[in-house]
Amino acid sequence: MTQPVAYRAAIFYSLGDPAKVGLENSFAWHEDGVLVVADGHIQDVGPAPEVLNRLPAGTQVVELENRLITPGFIDTHIHFPQTEMIASYGDQLLDWLNNYTFPEERKFADPAHAARVAKLFLDELLRNGTTTAMVYGTVHPQAVDAFFTESERRNTRMIAGKVMMDRHAPEFLLDTPESSYADSKALIERWHNKGRQLYAVTPRFAPTSSPEQLDAAGRLLREHKDLYLQTHLSENRKEIAWVKELFPERSGYLDVYDHHGLLSERSIFAHSVHLEDGECERLHATGSGVSFCATSNLFLGSGLLDLARLERFDVNVSLGTDVGGGTSFSLLQTMNEAYKVLQLQQQKLHPLKAFYLATLGGAESLRLDDKLGNLLPGKEADFLVLDLNATALMHARTQNAQTLYEKLFVLMMLGDDRAIESTFVYGKCQHGKNGV
Template sequence: MTHAVAYRAAILHSLDDPAKVGLEASYAYYPDGVLVVADGRVRDIGAAADVLARQPAELNVVEFNNKLITSGFIDTHVHFPQSEMIASYGEQLLDWLNNYTFPEERKFADPAHSARVAEFFLDQLLRNGTTTAMVFGTVHKASVDAFFQASDKRNMRMIAGKVMMDRHAPDFLLDTPESGYADSKELIERWHNKGRQLYAVTPRFAPTSSPEQLAEAGRLLAEYDGLYMQTHLSENKQEIAWVKSLFPEQKSYLDVYDHFGLLGDRSVFAHAIHLEEPEFDRMGGSNSVAAFCPTSNLFLGSGLFNLPRFEDYEVDVGLGTDVGAGTSFSMLQTISEAYKILQLQQHRLHPLKALYLATLGGARALRLDDKIGNLQVGKEADFIVLDLQATPLIKARIDNTSTLFEQLFVLMMLGDDRAIAETYIYGQRQYRRD
């Protein structure tokens, strides 16, 4: 018999989008639950009495007190090379890129620097309960090689890509349409579907890629099955005006990407704050995805993401920390800011919807919900253990709750990396809070 381990605690995981099926059908909760893991996958899950009755008596059971097990968090937009420039003061998007981002990314020409930061970045994800992310590298091929080497070693399910950028940036960060294509092709053939690694074609955003380069990005997507595409869209009003001046023949910012064949089932557009009505319609019609990045949208003063409009057009949405414009690796803190952004627009983000966005919704957005996103039997066992007494304030507030929803909301409003007790990747513990 395969070696199996059972984990006993309160267990909560998302089953579907509350906006589509209602709150009651959207989750499963076991106040005293057991999760059985074998060979990196979920073998059984349910109420402790039921699950243990189905398992052999000698099964190893790990018990957690005052803890809540849920699926690992999924970050649909983040920049690993910006890990060490987080919290850079005082700019909006375009000046922030020129004054902080581009000088920082220059360092990633050095493979040793890339390798060190990749390890640090993955440590931060695990510390914050994030088990899968969609990740930007830099323009340097070495940055993505280093990232995938570090991720593959940890057996994490990750999506990443080399930035394609051939204009409107410092010379030391530019590639060409030809080299961007060739370097991306080499990385795709080395890493896409190697273990749990997946590749995303990554034009930074329309202003920094020539029409020729955007055409090469579309060519890559057409040449390989199952590739992703990640870029930025309508983050900042000044940026949008710039795009319209650079591409006057296209109807909108989104239409620029559409023209070059970059929309589709695995295309993830970060921000999408200032969309025009036809752009919502086209995103929904093309099955493209939006990444909601609350902390960076507030930090850079970019604007407020209108989640209900995306739901109206049936556009899948995931959450992104967007480090380093984003101000935390913590998905709990990201949810806290998302809640406030929707409050400002007279919309309420229910804690079950927030859980969905951070787990199964992210998996659906990344077309990985057959593998990750919840703890259904057969899924890859990426899960986290949340501490309901992580801080004196959280403990006091949890003690003063009467429902599961209140407890979940408290964790989301007051939680951060201290609330993550343990993080498991493919059934193996890879982080434990000291």
């Protein structure tokens, strides 16, 4: 065992969903706390007087005055090939794919291009405090290899997969049911559970996969019981109408995926803005999750996710930036947009709920809450050091905050990458200045 390092600062993390356990039971807060890290894991956490008293003699204590330690953020829906087309003007979903996304993704046939963008993408994630993400590749297996190679180098816990897409896209991006199965299987054998890397079967969305390809995706999930599934669901009303035209024999959009065996406790459906009650019931029954991509839904004009409705059906919900439809890698900014989406529906997003969705909620949706999501002893040491005074405006506003709730709300409304002073991955500083 390596020598532990203790970090002294204010410490906050979630213990449960505020909608289920109540606000007061949903978090831990140590105004003067200590987090002890060794061998990539949390060894101890609690009030400073108690933890310091039980530290082994000679343990190094890093004093982080006026700083806040939280778990690393978890982004459950993002596209690494869309990094350099973020903020593309003027289209809604289907035109945006044809005019911007598909031409950009063509470049990822070149492994050198994929490797360069993978580095930029992971730099941006860590700069914004995201330590785990569920990531789309492209149709090219070499691009997924490049992504996992860069993630393995940093020891980040990432979930990624090769896009499966055999129709309704440019010829240069199409695979086949057979090739998508073979390429995905080879990537699974090469990367799934290699260190902290995990694999997600990734049909882009129902319109771009034939029934035969969706069958191939289901076959992969049956053959490897701990794989993930990521895809899009009910993002845009024109998209939903298209799915109904393509699959008239199915009762709805979710039923297309259900028919092919793609719903499970490790399945994440991005967006899910326009669901029917029966679809909510089926998501709950199968343990499937929804990634709430507020920034992207606003940018592409897709619609407003009804969080209260998903809570009534007890559907797992987490947050996704959905870069490049989303316009920021920052989950703080995503919380900001989620708050506004819910305000438009006369709902409120409490800051405790927002931080839950960005941390423990993401871990629970991904079935990784035994490893990630908060700072309890035994968890992997992915954590952030935040500066609540990162800008003059944040400093001025925080000085007027009377409660923890208020301070967290200021952070989620005014914070961005500037508030992320340091990002620690498996106990090592991978961004910022507080490494030891």
